[in-house]
Amino acid sequence: MKVADIFETMEYGPAPESAAPAEQWLDRHGREFEHFIGGEWQAPVEGEYFETYNPADGKPIARVAQGSEGDVDRAVRAARAAFPAWRDLGGHARARYLYALARLVQRHSRLFAVLESIDNGKPIRESRDIDIPLVARHFYHHAGWAQLMESEFPGYEPVGVAGQIIPWNFPLLMLAWKIAPALAMGNTVVLKPAEFTPLTALLFAEICQEAGLPQGVVNIVTGDGRTGAALAAHPDVDKIAFTGSTEVGRIIRTQTAGTGKKLSLELGGKSPFIVFEDADLDSVVEGVVDAIWFNQGQVCCAGSRILVQEGVAEGLIERLKARMEKLRVGDPLDKAIDIGAIVAPVQLERIERMVRQGVEEGATLWQPSWSCPKDGWFYPPTLFTDVAPAATIAQEEIFGPVVALMTFRTPEEAVALANNTRYGLAASIWTENINLALDIAAKVKAGTVWINCTNQFDAASGFGGYRESGFGREGGREGLWEYIRPKWEATAPVDEGSEHEARPVAGPVSGEGRVAGAGVGGAADSVGPAAAGAGADSVAGTRPAAAGLPAIDRTAKLFIGGKQVRPDSGYSYPVLNPSGVLVGEAALGNRKDIRNAVEAAHKATGWARTTAHNRAQVLYYLAENLSARADEFAERIALVTGADPGAAEREVACSIERLFLYAAWADKWDGAVHRTPFRNVTLAMPEPLGVMGIVCPDERPLLGFVSTVAPAIAMGNAVIAVPSQSAPLLATDFYQVLETSDVPGGVVNIVTGGRDELAEVLAAHDDVDGVWYFGPRKGCAAVERLSAGNMKRTWVSHGRRRDWFDPVQGAGEEFLRHATQVKNIWVPYGE
Numbered sequence: 001m002k003v004a005d006i007f008e009t010m011e012y013g014p015a016p017e018s019a020a021p022a023e024q025w026l027d028r029h030g031r032e033f034e035h036f037i038g039g040e041w042q043a044p045v046e047g048e049y050f051e052t053y054n055p056a057d058g059k060p061i062a063r064v065a066q067g068s069e070g071d072v073d074r075a076v077r078a079a080r081a082a083f084p085a086w087r088d089l090g091g092h093a094r095a096r097y098l099y100a101l102a103r104l105v106q107r108h109s110r111l112f113a114v115l116e117s118i119d120n121g122k123p124i125r126e127s128r129d130i131d132i133p134l135v136a137r138h139f140y141h142h143a144g145w146a147q148l149m150e151s152e153f154p155g156y157e158p159v160g161v162a163g164q165i166i167p168w169n170f171p172l173l174m175l176a177w178k179i180a181p182a183l184a185m186g187n188t189v190v191l192k193p194a195e196f197t198p199l200t201a202l203l204f205a206e207i208c209q210e211a212g213l214p215q216g217v218v219n220i221v222t223g224d225g226r227t228g229a230a231l232a233a234h235p236d237v238d239k240i241a242f243t244g245s246t247e248v249g250r251i252i253r254t255q256t257a258g259t260g261k262k263l264s265l266e267l268g269g270k271s272p273f274i275v276f277e278d279a280d281l282d283s284v285v286e287g288v289v290d291a292i293w294f295n296q297g298q299v300c301c302a303g304s305r306i307l308v309q310e311g312v313a314e315g316l317i318e319r320l321k322a323r324m325e326k327l328r329v330g331d332p333l334d335k336a337i338d339i340g341a342i343v344a345p346v347q348l349e350r351i352e353r354m355v356r357q358g359v360e361e362g363a364t365l366w367q368p369s370w371s372c373p374k375d376g377w378f379y380p381p382t383l384f385t386d387v388a389p390a391a392t393i394a395q396e397e398i399f400g401p402v403v404a405l406m407t408f409r410t411p412e413e414a415v416a417l418a419n420n421t422r423y424g425l426a427a428s429i430w431t432e433n434i435n436l437a438l439d440i441a442a443k444v445k446a447g448t449v450w451i452n453c454t455n456q457f458d459a460a461s462g463f464g465g466y467r468e469s470g471f472g473r474e475g476g477r478e479g480l481w482e483y484i485r486p487k488w489e490a491t492a493p494v495d496e497g498s499e500h501e502a503r504p505v506a507g508p509v510s511g512e513g514r515v516a517g518a519g520v521g522g523a524a525d526s527v528g529p530a531a532a533g534a535g536a537d538s539v540a541g542t543r544p545a546a547a548g549l550p551a552i553d554r555t556a557k558l559f560i561g562g563k564q565v566r567p568d569s570g571y572s573y574p575v576l577n578p579s580g581v582l583v584g585e586a587a588l589g590n591r592k593d594i595r596n597a598v599e600a601a602h603k604a605t606g607w608a609r610t611t612a613h614n615r616a617q618v619l620y621y622l623a624e625n626l627s628a629r630a631d632e633f634a635e636r637i638a639l640v641t642g643a644d645p646g647a648a649e650r651e652v653a654c655s656i657e658r659l660f661l662y663a664a665w666a667d668k669w670d671g672a673v674h675r676t677p678f679r680n681v682t683l684a685m686p687e688p689l690g691v692m693g694i695v696c697p698d699e700r701p702l703l704g705f706v707s708t709v710a711p712a713i714a715m716g717n718a719v720i721a722v723p724s725q726s727a728p729l730l731a732t733d734f735y736q737v738l739e740t741s742d743v744p745g746g747v748v749n750i751v752t753g754g755r756d757e758l759a760e761v762l763a764a765h766d767d768v769d770g771v772w773y774f775g776p777r778k779g780c781a782a783v784e785r786l787s788a789g790n791m792k793r794t795w796v797s798h799g800r801r802r803d804w805f806d807p808v809q810g811a812g813e814e815f816l817r818h819a820t821q822v823k824n825i826w827v828p829y830g831e
């Protein structure tokens with residue numbers, strides 16, 4: 001070719017990166033790798049190996065050990081043995097190790113990049129300029145957190161041994177996201193890389209040796225899903241961190257339910273890329289390239305649905321096609337290619353199958369005129385137009401370079417389309433109108449929102465999902481909570497829960513039942529001194545019984561949508577005090593009542609949009625009204641729990657204080673502006689979960705109710721509370737306080753009855769976004785297991801008893817954190 005011809009076509013010549021250093025490294029290891037356990041290479045117990053392949057030519061690269069249960073067990077033991085010393089080393093010493101790892105990643109960065117591209121098929125430009133620099137940045141950033149742990153997280157300690165399971169799309173970056181925070185907070189880890197891409201994790205094992213990291217702090221066990229399953233199931237693992245498909249995430253949620261293991265899941269996505277008609281379309285086109293053709297579209301937060309305003313749709317499609325025609329697919333080690341190879345044949349087949357399905361379902365397919373190389377696993381950039389919102393390609397994750405384009409007319413329609421998915425990982429919004437951008441950012445349900453940019457990541461910012469995209473955050477301060485726990489938990493007494501847990505039995509009060517005391521009014525069908533035949537053993541503080549007269553029916557109802565309503569069952573259950581004296585009756589709520597309450601809560605989600613100041617005012621008002629009736633409540637507590645009057649008064653006083661506390665917090669749970677190294681602000685905004693089920697502790701019937709419901713509503717959630725089963729009357733007495741305190745109907749709904757039965761309905765309900773459960777371990781297990789349906793957030797006590805009076809155990813930021821999830825909004829900003 002002549003120079004003149006080159007000028008004519010402006011064609012790129014090949015610019016290959018040498019594979020030699022990586023090949024030499026592989027040869028040095030005889031192209032066979034064992035597990036890295038306890039600081040040494042250890043042969044797999046069962047002697048099994050598998051091949052890893054180069055996606056660019058389909059040839060095997062190396063043999064890697066297949067981890068068995070025995071290997072996982074050895075690795076967990078090594079991590080356990082290393083844990084105490086690593087924890088006790090102190091923040092500064094751990095910071096030094098993390099800093100050393102960061103330096104070594106940088107020193108070997110080219111080798112890492114080349115090896116990553118060979119094993120995964122991603123373009124060297126991306127592994128060299130994005131993946132590996134982000135890995136180093138992650139270790140540097142977390143070296144800082146190790147240093148700061150003691151001062152920034154007083155009262156917290158490491159969780160212990162973390163089992164970490166990662167996918168193949170960003171092999172080393174996902175390793176860094178998992179290992180850096182775990183180590184910084186004093187945990188030890190067993191990490192299982194994905195079976196398609198284990199090599200850079202093994203090179204990382206070597207740099208752990210080079211850094212002199214204490215043996216057993218980092219263990220790498222290679223293998224497939226069976227190895228991952230063994231790790232998730234290992235009884236001596238304290239925490240599982242998983243990134244991968246929603247399908248496997250759901251299995252792990254179910255498998256770990258009730259074990260007490262902490263769990264964070266970063267799962268699939270179908271992220272919207274929203275283009276308004278005033279957007280800069282040239283930037284949008286480059287945005288789409290980064291959104292869906294970065295890493296061959298094998299990105300969980302890929303902008304795989306373009307939603308474009310009708311007026312500019314045609315123009316955008318035209319520009320996109322022109323750009324796609326110029327994209328270059330080819331050898332990942334060629335520095336001049338844009339799109340590399342698909343990781344494995346099974347993934348390529350999945351892409352091909354879903355594209356066929358897209359066509360069959362009526363969408364219009366467009367691909368560039370050129371063809372892909374044939375000697376590896378390649379797929380061209382693909383655009384679908386005329387896509388119906390319910391089409392499979394608009395709903396299911398493809399995990400390939402395929403984008404579905406849909407149009408909308410109004411911002412409302414854009415939001416509806418954007419949220420028309422079970423996922424909620426990320427979103428990208430393109431407009432020159434800052435008001436519109438921020439308005440939409442607030443309305444889209446996603447953990448990360450990029451404005452006029454896309455696929456930005458940094459160690460200082462949290463990353464993670466809403467809805468079925470999982471829970472927990474990775475990165476920044478937000479991500480560290482996944483690797484620490486309150487110190488008091490270690491010594492808290494645990495309630496296992498028995499097989500024969502008492503459930504309330506329906507039935508009218510029998511003639512033998514003795515009714516003591518009086519309702520605090522309002523909550524009961526009628527008010528007044530209705531006690532009949534209060535026995536001598538009834539508790540101090542009861543009002544005198546009207547001897548000889550029949551008891552007035554004063555069964556407490558349910559509280560749904562701001563109204564007192566009868567339970568669907570028509571039944572009530574007797575409420576006895578600890579001496580067995582009947583103190584009243586409570587409605588026996590069931591599945592149907594919970595459903596009604598969930599519906600009422602959904603109608604009240606405007607509460608989330610009211611100002612934090614207004615929510616604070618309502619909480620102060622609640623405190624004021626409770627305070628006005630403090631004596632009655634104290635009397636009632638004494639009556640139903642047998643507490644002495646002083647303790648009962650203390651419970652009321654503490655409840656009032658809690659309402660003040662969360663009124664105070666309502667407008668102070670601020671979020672942050674993260675210091676990401678880009679020209680933008682990254683706004684970490686805590687948002688309410690939405691509709692929450694709260695199963696209150698059985699003990700401390702007023703304080704336990706107030707301490708759990710108040711933080712949830714302070715943060716803007718609408719709540720369905722199941723109060724203490726044995727002493728529900730304090731919550732039912734609270735109806736009047738709610739009614740007189742300007743709490744909008746539906747914000748607090750109360751369903752009394754069988755705690756575990758109602759908890760299970762809440763946990764399984766698809767329109768509930770989060771469930772808290774403070775009760776025995778057995779019930780915790782059921783809640784976690786049933787939550788897997790829609791992957792709702794759960795916070796359960798694992799049977800640990802809290803001292804509800806204690807300001808750390810019974811109140812504070814832990815409650816606010818669990819009542820919110822962080823949305824990170826990236827906004828380009830200045831120089």
Ligand code: ADP
Pocket residue numbers: 165166167168192193194195223224225226227228229230232243244245246248249251252
């Ligand atoms: P992807 O669709 O991205 O491949 P997967 O969820 O299948 O995602 O895989 C992500 C990681 O989870 C991989 O390391 C894989 O080996 C592992 N894995 C697969 N099945 C299981 C399982 N049942 N339990 C634990 N880990 C699993």
